Amino acid sequence: MDLLRDVLKGQSAKVFFSVFMALIFANPALASGxxxxxxxxxxxxxxxxxxxxxxxxxxxxxxxxxxxxxxxxxxxxxxxxxxxxxxxxxxxxxxxxxxxxxxxx
The missing domain is CATH 1.10.287 (Helix Hairpins)
Structure with a gap:
């Protein structure tokens, strides 16, 4: 619910960036060089x-x-x-x- 509330408040760029960075650093193929x-x-x-x-x-x-x-x-x-x-x-x-x-x- 907090994610939805943040998106609705206009903070979708911050949420998107956070999710994007989490995906990059979670995947070893993308973060290994x-x-x-x-x-x-x-x-x-x-x-x-x-x-x-x-x-x-x-x-x-x-x-x-x-x-x-x-x-x-x-x-x-x-x-x-x-x-x-x-x-x-x-x-x-x-x-x-x-x-x-x-x-x-």
């Missing part, structure tokens, strides 16, 4: 890329099936492939630019 944090972030990045790849594959398959069933035109199917390529290219360009300017991702 830079190497551990870097490896956790790399694992998270790999997981996100894998999940994104699965969603892109399913998106293209669904669009191909829709084109075969004449729900969309083949031009719209080609444009959906172009959209996927453009989004992937933007991520690649940002990563390259960060490397050029010395900000390692």
């Amino acid at each position: 830079l190497a551990s944090g870097t490896s956790e972030l790399t694992a998270f990045k790999d997981w996100v890329w894998t999940l994104t790849g699965i969603f892109v594959f399913l998106f293209i398959i669904v669009q191909a099936v829709r084109a075969m069933m004449d729900q969309i035109t083949w031009l719209e199917f080609a444009l959906s492939i172009v959209k996927v390529v453009v989004v992937g290219g933007c991520i690649t360009v940002v990563t390259w630019a960060m490397g050029v300017f010395g900000v390692a991702p």
